[in-house]
Amino acid sequence: MFFFKKSSKEETPEKKAGLLARMKNALSATKENLVSKIEAVLGGVSAMDENALDDLEGTLLGADLGAVVTDRIMTAVRAQHKKGQLKTPDDAKTEIRNQLTAILSSRAEGASHESDDAPVSESKPQVWMIVGVNGTGKTTTVGKLAARLAGEGRKMLVCAADTFRPAAIEQLAVWTERSGTELIKSKIGADPSSVLHDALSAAAARECDLVLIDTAGRLHTKSNLMQELEKMRRVAGRKIPGSPHETLLVVDATTGQNGLNQAREFMKFTGVTGLIVTKLDGTAKGGVLFGICQELNIPVRYIGIGEAIEDLVDFSPENFIDSLFK
Ligand code: GDP
Numbered sequence: 208m209f210f211f212k213k214s215s216k217e218e219t220p221e222k223k224a225g226l227l228a229r230m231k232n233a234l235s236a237t238k239e240n241l242v243s244k245i246e247a248v249l250g251g252v253s254a255m256d257e258n259a260l261d262d263l264e265g266t267l268l269g270a271d272l273g274a275v276v277t278d279r280i281m282t283a284v285r286a287q288h289k290k291g292q293l294k295t296p297d298d299a300k301t302e303i304r305n306q307l308t309a310i311l312s313s314r315a316e317g318a319s320h321e322s323d324d325a326p327v328s329e330s331k332p333q334v335w336m337i338v339g340v341n342g343t344g345k346t347t348t349v350g351k352l353a354a355r356l357a358g359e360g361r362k363m364l365v366c367a368a369d370t371f372r373p374a375a376i377e378q379l380a381v382w383t384e385r386s387g388t389e390l391i392k393s394k395i396g397a398d399p400s401s402v403l404h405d406a407l408s409a410a411a412a413r414e415c416d417l418v419l420i421d422t423a424g425r426l427h428t429k430s431n432l433m434q435e436l437e438k439m440r441r442v443a444g445r446k447i448p449g450s451p452h453e454t455l456l457v458v459d460a461t462t463g464q465n466g467l468n469q470a471r472e473f474m475k476f477t478g479v480t481g482l483i484v485t486k487l488d489g490t491a492k493g494g495v496l497f498g499i500c501q502e503l504n505i506p507v508r509y510i511g512i513g514e515a516i517e518d519l520v521d522f523s524p525e526n527f528i529d530s531l532f533k
Contacts, residue, residue, distance in 0.1 A: 226520060230530040233512035237493030238531050241270040245303060249296030255288055263299065271463045271491075273498030280306045304532055310501050311524035332364070332410040333417045334443050334450035338436060338477055339457035340469050341424040344485035344511055346375045348457055349421040350382025351519035352509070357386045361416040366406030367392035368399040368439065369423040379421060382516070389413070399423060399435060400442045407446040420451070433476040440478065455508060457483045458499060463492035467499055474503055485511030488518070496527070 244266045252259040267277040287293040337345050357363045365383050369375040376392050383390040391406035410418045443450045456479045458466045487493045507522040
């Protein structure tokens with residue numbers, strides 16, 4: 208598993224505070240739907256009893272955490288209650304927070320690129336495929352990532368392999384031009400694998416650090432999309448052994464549990480190594496991120512908290528939980 212590692216020295220306290228403020232703002236509707244509702248339920252009881260536990264369960268289910276996460280939390284809360292360790296509503300809130308933190312942290316393994324100074328062996332170019340259903344934010348995310356990593360001094364190349372959507376290619380052209388990143392594209396309707404082949408040749412010739420591949424996302428239930436993605440993986444592996452080094456699945460948080468269903472389908476086929484959860488701003492359904500982590504057992508790499516170029520941030524379980532609970 209490869210990931211660019213950044214020096215922890217880049218993260219100043221001011222930067223961290225600014226990031227937290229932006230995340231808090233973006234996650235305010237989810238906080239309202241999840242944490243504020245938990246507080247409202249718990250605020251109305253003086254001691255934890257069966258009624259309070261049932262109300263709590265209903266609230267968690269209504270907050271897009273999904274049945275599996277709700278069940279995990281309630282099992283832990285009830286076990287503590289039985290042992291007499293859950294006396295006050297605050298104790299219950301603390302246990303919920305602990306459980307949610309544990310879900311995110313156990314899946315964050317390998318995503319420690321934010322603060323690790325250790326050197327990384329990088330073979331060049333690294334190849335990342337960005338996959339997901341249309342409309343989830345793939346193209347935007349590729350643009351944001353290209354700008355971000357180019358800004359960190361990486362020599363980037365973007366491959367517009369969503370050859371069915373002229374708008375996606377135009378959008379990428381605008382974003383890559385802004386960040387001074389080279390874009391390899393082709394005619395509308397061209398074979399995505401042939402564009403990919405050209406892009407990887409160009410990246411090797413120009414000694415690029417990283418190639419980002421924007422892929423098509425017509426409905427995941429169509430097996431031909433999956434076959435196309437598999438073919439692209441084979442083409443990449445033949446051209447650059449070991450690639451794609453990352454296959455990142457983009458999931459739209461606003462679709463809640465449907466997003467989780469889509470992710471399950473993609474997990475069956477394309478060797479997904481990580482997730483990017485977009486549109487966490489302005490949705491109350493951000494709780495779905497916990498369900499995704501719990502069930503898919505792969506790390507969330509980045510989250511999208513807005514439409515602007517700087518609105519893609521490294522995912523940190525600690526920051527995410529703090530943004531919701533603090
Ligand atoms: P694609 O079909 O998967 O390539 O999706 P696009 O990249 O075209 O994005 C679809 C829409 O989602 C666009 O209007 C984007 O501006 C928007 N979008 C993408 N990421 C985010 C995000 O993190 N927050 C918000 N609010 N909008 C986003």
